[in-house]
Amino acid sequence: MSDLIPIFDGHNDVVQRLVPYQKEGDDFLQRSEKGHLDLPRAQEGGMIGGFFALMAFHDPPLKEEIVFNATGYEVKLPPPLDLQTAQKQTFAQLNAFYQLERRSEGKVKIVQSFADLQNGLESGQFTMVLHFEGAEMIDPELTALEVFYRAGVRSIGPVWSRPNAFGHGVPFAHPASPDTGEGLTDAGKELVQACNRLGILLDVSHLNEKGFWDLARITDAPIVATHANAHSLCPATRNLTDRQLAAIRESGGLVGVNFSVSELRPDGHLEAKTPLDELVRQVDHLVQHLGLDGVAIGSDFDGAVVPEAIKDASGLQHLVASLRTHGYDDPALHKICHENWFRILEKTWKS
Template sequence: MTNVPVFDGHNDFLLRLQKQPGNRDTIWLKGDGTGQLDLPRMQAGGFAGGFFAVWCPSPEHEGDSHYDDDWKNPPYDVPLPEALSLEYALPIAVAEIGHLMWMERTGTLSICRSVADIRQAMAEGRIAAILHMEGAEAIGTDLDALHVWHAAGLRSLGPVWSRPTAFGHGVPFRFPSSPDTGDGLTAAGKDLIRECNALKIMVDLSHLNEKGFNDVAAISDAPLVATHSNAHAVSPTARNLTDRQLRMIAESNGMVGLNYACSFLRPDGRQDTDTGFDVMLRHLDHLISILGEDRVGLGSDFDGAEIPAPLGDVAGLPRLIEALRAHGYGEALVEKLGYRNWLALLERTWGC
């Protein structure tokens, strides 16, 4: 069977470039063998495009290596970093968006503002990139910067990463735990959701806690979307979605992208790459049982997570596609999971 193109819900590749800006030609165009993404491996794996996240690391937790021991030995409850100031986050966000624009200038990638743009990039062999912001620290509460980022191509935004922002509260890295871990959106956060709706910027729920999720559901007139989240019924970590949340997403005609992070896949919550495709399939089965076949996709978290060894990196995507087929998913469903559902969701959200 032919390889199925994959449109992916989340990656952190821009942070890799931000850490080594002088080496970006080698990292992106040639591939230096590090990380999980680069252009040659994307092309080899059938990675057609996806959401490229702008994310600002906390200065005291650069690299976040302090989490590793906790995640390998559940139960755990990792303290969250402090909120970032706008003044700190703004230049990092600008630099990361600059890296994505440089990637576009190489002729290998297109920053897409519509589904028509995505289809054209895929047809012409360029990576189709959606500019996404993971945590709105680079936006002030007056929301002026939101309009600047929208003009630069921003079409997807998560109000929080796990640490708090002026707009709301994320879930902690806690296992086992429900996502009901604190307060919901602030007044500024509710304004942010309304403005995203007005600008047709997709709102990503993947890091919001349960009360924040409920607030978005009550305010938003767009489909509810979690770009890189899994089923709490399979792995009871705070980051995963309960069946109640999944039903709300289904009722809104929204979507969930499967996160490949081992600690969010495994029932024991361990960050252990000795993890097979079987647990990924358990999550997909559960998600499909509630959301249906038209509202589930892939949301790897490439370059932001420890992922199952059988997958390895983006070049391993054909092995995942074959695992879907071997599991009994028909070709129509495999194509929906691979890319068709994301494109349909974006048409519903953006209207173009």
């Protein structure tokens, strides 16, 4: 792997496939043809670690409804989730990650400090940052927050794309503005301040625009979108306007470019044959607005349709090669592929 550019990834949803969280799931330590990510395919693609999302759903699951119209689509999402269900699922997912770490016999490490992250890079150990994609498992009084912090959670998106006690997630739609409703609640604003005190990274990827600006006014940490793209290139609600990108740059923050084709393509189509040039075009735009220090990778593996030229984690170096062809030299590639994430985490975490 020494000749590969190391890649640290800002987001994946592989927890949905992990045993024992899913009884019929996959063993992350074994190569599979299912989904996008496991340890062997990560190593083939030069992936050294990343953010691993935990997320709660209705039980039994409720289906999302996609409504197509003359110009695009919108997704009607299930209602908010109750705290008891969210916590039950979160504990099961935490258990799956810690059992995976134990079974790996040192190959995989759940990191809780920047020193852990740096040691992993130097030793070749695959590193995982535990991330909450939506904070439904945290009570509005925040009594559970430090418990989850001590359990290893180091990154939180206050909302997924549905409302909760902390704010309003941006629903999936195209073409549409990210300005879709109210911002953070009082509990959401307190969550931002509490995460700042503990040194938990805050992710704006699924916040609507008012929530973004509420967080930007409160936080004393860099503003981060772990997996998002530029709205001016693909007018999906999940993407960031150039004004939002300016605020992220001013904070010293970062955006992880999202591989999801419906957030890459100008037409928003769910088409795996999307060329890598669309990803490169997003990287170019983000570099233009954020600077080279403000752009990273945020694949959304196992949570999205990605370009077939990448296919899964084993194909990550195809993106590296495409970026190199478009003029990015090795120092720039190292920044985009892992160094920028390391900079942000060193600055944000307090341990």
